[in-house]
Amino acid sequence: MYNISFFKKMLVLASIILLYSCDKDYNAIGGDLIGDNHFDLSKYTSNVIAYNQKIGPIQSNNLAVNALGIYKNPAFGTTNANFATQLVLASPNPEIGANPVIDSVYLTVPYYSTLKSTNADGSHEYELDSIYGESKAKIKLSVFESGYFMRDLDPIGGFQEPQKYFTDQNADLDNAKVGSRLNNDVNLAQNDGFFFDSEEIVETTKDDAGKVTTTRSVPAMRLKLDANFFKNKIINAPAGKLITNDVFKEYFRGLYFKVEKADGSDGSMAMLNFKSTNAKITIKYKEDLASTTGGSPTRVEKSIVLNLSGNTVSLLEQSNTNTAYTNAMISPDTSLGDEKLYLKGGEGSLAILDLFDKKDLKGYDSNGNLTGPNGISDELDDLRNPADGKKWLINEANLVFHIDASAMANSHEPNRIYLYDLTNNRPLVDYYDASTNSNPKKAKGIFDGNINKEVVANGRGLNYKIRITNQIRNLIMNADSTNVKLGLVVTEDISTSASSKMKTPNAFISQAPKASVMNPLGTILYGGKSTVPEDKRLKLEIFYTKPN
Structure with missing residues (x-):
């Protein structure tokens, strides 16, 4: 009888520990989730306006890595x-x-x-x-x-x-x-x-x-x-x-x-x-x-x-520049976005991303009452002030960039791309994840940006995914968070976040990440324009839970 009683006690104790561990893991993924309530996992997608920008001559002294030679890139x-x-x-x-x-x-x-x-x-x-x-x-x-x-x-x-x-x-x-x-x-x-x-x-x-x-x-x-x-x-x-x-x-x-x-x-x-x-x-x-x-x-x-x-x-x-690339740099569509995004290292090009619809016809006061335009996207205002009053708890937020496989078929593909706060020329909060990897080129694995390839020998690239969970969580949960413009570049070293000055700044950019200057490669991605096929179109994906 003593053995049976002891066994029951140990079983109850193990169950409590297991439930606590599961709840702890769930909260780590979902941020501020409360384990005692019931939640339904949901997905929300938002359109992204993304367009090209030419960088041109850029500061290139004292780089950690330098290119030497000639590379004929069919795509660029x-x-x-x-x-x-x-x-x-x-x-x-x-x-x-x-x-x-x-x-x-x-x-x-x-x-x-x-x-x-x-x-x-x-x-x-x-x-x-x-x-x-x-x-x-x-x-x-x-x-x-x-x-x-x-x-x-x-x-x-x-x-x-x-x-x-x-x-x-x-x-x-x-x-x-x-x-x-x-x-x-x-x-x-x-x-x-x-x-x-x-x-x-x-x-x-x-x-x-x-x-x-x-x-x-x-x-x-x-x-x-x-x-x-x-x-x-x-x-x-x-x-x-x-x-x-x-x-x-x-x-x-x-x-x-x-x-x-x-x-x-x-x-x-x-x-x-x-x-x-x-x-x-x-x-x-x-x-x-x-x-x-x-x-x-x-x-x-x-x-x-x-x-x-x-x-x-x-x-x-740069010489013998591909016509499609040249044309894309001449007249980017800053209102509706470009169909293709051309990321090129060196003195090449980057993409600028605007998250959430730019329509601004209304706003909300501190009590959640409707007001007039407030300089904030109506879409973001609505996410901050849901109609049912139940605040979203963000589990994960991603941007998935699909590669134009036909345009990149004969070119070397960069192993990684980098997303950053272009407004302030600094990394996003998600960049500072605590993940480690013995391979420095795979560092910051949670933030990601690594190329995903076909699962075959010498497979070609399919897409790049970048997690911006904390960036989106802060935007939705904190009304004083600014929805900054984002910059997207190829990178030679994800651990290098410093910027290099452009020789001739323009209305949109005055500098670009130094690690992009070090990379001679480029990639062509599908943008978020409505004319891009749905399965290739750039979108912001938000996975969230909402208490009943």
Whole structure:
């Protein structure tokens, strides 16, 4: 009898804990839901006015990731991505001994890659990431000494503001390049026939005893540079020019990377982190080390490392722009919205979204009584003041953007898009979710914006979904919340929410997210216009509960 009674007590206790847990989970999803009442789950859809805006030349200095190469995008046109960077001495004021002779000078910038396999001989096979265009498509790559000095601060702003550099300044850098190209090796893969190679970098060295050592490293852009230039510029630098990096950056103003089309190739483009600790120029040389016993000096190996971590600028040129894209930028329909939304990274374009019908014929006072127009959408007013007096409790609110599959059929698709408060140029409240992911590109998973693809091998994109539950909850529950305009862009890094300034602001936008400037890709989405097929049309979906 005791065992039966104990079992009953434990069963009751377990039931209470289970019910409490279920109620707790339900409230976490539904926000302010009250578990003791009965609720009916309902769905409400609202039309969205969405239209295109051209960005044009935009601030592109000191980006975390930069494009280099040529990408022919059938949906948008061709992008040429050049690049310029200052150089920084890893160890300022190096001591250079007697009789220095350079052995080699190499520029190394690692690619984004994934290790696929390791062979029995210890070699590795890699797959490159963030390469756009045909595999091993060739481009003409030239690296020049730059004569263009990139300041830290803007003198027009009284040296109080950081200096801005823009995507359309390629002519400035090209005109300021100095001398002949530095990657002048006879191997055409170093210059006129350059391509992004997935092979690992293998180096062998032999010591004085004849022992051979093999070093393997990840795939990288590895260019052999002109040793004679670096002998004159670095080894034989005038006194005091290497003493500090401030002096050095004025003396040696950096490098300018210029890409051109190679014969018979459309080219390809790579995303590169030039500021990586492994992105550098290594000057290897030998010099005399004086004997401490009065004998002959000994030849010793030394090196000087130049990091690519000074000021940088991404230089983008658009050409052969697709006609449909060009026309969409000329006359956006700001009243009814556009049928197609063209999101393009770099100095491309974004979409502006207006939520809720703009008709304003009435309002409500603090007691819920009808008044005249109040500057707030009648639709939003009605959601805030339901006829039955029962306030909605918002479970979830989404925007689903359907991809124009036919228009994007032959183009690389961006993995993620980003929605933000365009009125104030800041993230939405839903951006600050607490979700984590080991893959930084999948961070902020609740907010989402990741591409959803067909569930087949090499499936194409279907749509992107972005959750704005808290944004809509605040709008409906709080009468003082402002229904701001929203901006939609492609993004290279969801964790980067800062903005870059446009060179020429317009009536709608003066800046755009920096992570969009870093992304060279674009996507074409269906808008919210009534002429768009119902199953593809952009709508705001609100899932809510209402107490009986």
